[in-house]
Amino acid sequence: DVKVTQSSRYLVKRTGEKVFLECVQDMDHENMFWYRQDPGLGLRLIYFSYDVKMKEKGDIPEGYSVSREKKERFSLILESASTNQTSMYLCASSSLTGELFFGEGSRLTVL
Amino acid sequence: KQEVTQIPAALSVPEGENLVLNCSFTDSAIYNLQWFRQDPGKGLTSLLLIQSSQREQTSGRLNASLDKSSGRSTLYIAASQPGDSATYLCAALSGAGSYQLTFGKGTKLSVIP
Numbered sequence: 571d572v573k574v575t576q577s578s579r580y581l582v583k584r585t586g587e588k589v590f591l592e593c594v595q596d597m598d599h600e601n602m603f604w605y606r607q608d609p610g611l612g613l614r615l616i617y618f619s620y621d622v623k624m625k626e627k628g629d630i631p632e633g634y635s636v637s638r639e640k641k642e643r644f645s646l647i648l649e650s651a652s653t654n655q656t657s658m659y660l661c662a663s664s665s666l667t668g669e670l671f672f673g674e675g676s677r678l679t680v681l
Numbered sequence: 682k683q684e685v686t687q688i689p690a691a692l693s694v695p696e697g698e699n700l701v702l703n704c705s706f707t708d709s710a711i712y713n714l715q716w717f718r719q720d721p722g723k724g725l726t727s728l729l730l731i732q733s734s735q736r737e738q739t740s741g742r743l744n745a746s747l748d749k750s751s752g753r754s755t756l757y758i759a760a761s762q763p764g765d766s767a768t769y770l771c772a773a774l775s776g777a778g779s780y781q782l783t784f785g786k787g788t789k790l791s792v793i794p
Contacts, residue, residue, distance in 0.1 A: 610786075613770075668713045668732075669713075669727060669730045673724050673727070
């Protein structure tokens with residue numbers, strides 16, 4: 571079965587802390603994505619990666635960075651967390667057909 | 682720029698009813714269209730993927746259709762059950778090799794026992 575695993579389901583951090591959200595997929599997919607989901611705003615793309623060490627900005631990259639050192643792992647980094655980054659973060663990977671598979675999500679609260 | 686709309690935002694039906702969820706998109710030059718289900722506080726689960734060359738896909742009680750010329754896709758759920766209660770989202774992928782996936786905001790479905 572297809573599996574995308576996000577390391578943390580729930581996190582609570584303080585303003586200014588550095589936050590790492592990790593995502594691992596076991597499907598050998600080239601493409602991986604990070605979205606955030608907020609009520610009324612829907613899903614918004616933060617960053618995506620189409621190969622190891624490659625990354626592209628999505629629609630809302632400000633305040634975020636990413637790392638893809640291995641094909642199966644895509645990390646989202648909040649260098650200095652702020653309250654407006656409180657959100658649900660969703661990682662996904664896509665197959666050659668373009669089908670997208672999501673992880674369970676990471677609910678981040680920044681106090 | 683592609684825009685994807687799902688109307689209504691919420692829908693409530695009695696158990697056993699057949700229902701249709703709607704998804705419309707403004708740019709017909711799509712590569713595929715995908716339907717997802719999302720339970721509260723969870724990630725999205727892929728339900729059906731329709732490639733641009735296809736007209737429909739079926740999985741169990743679900744059937745999704747695609748009409749590119751009219752910019753519409755529908756998700757048909759037969760004999761609805763309380764376990765079908767969730768938010769259903771559609772997403773259109775614009776162009777082969779593109780990473781521009783545009784999501785609708787979803788239809789929240791409640792199936793009443």
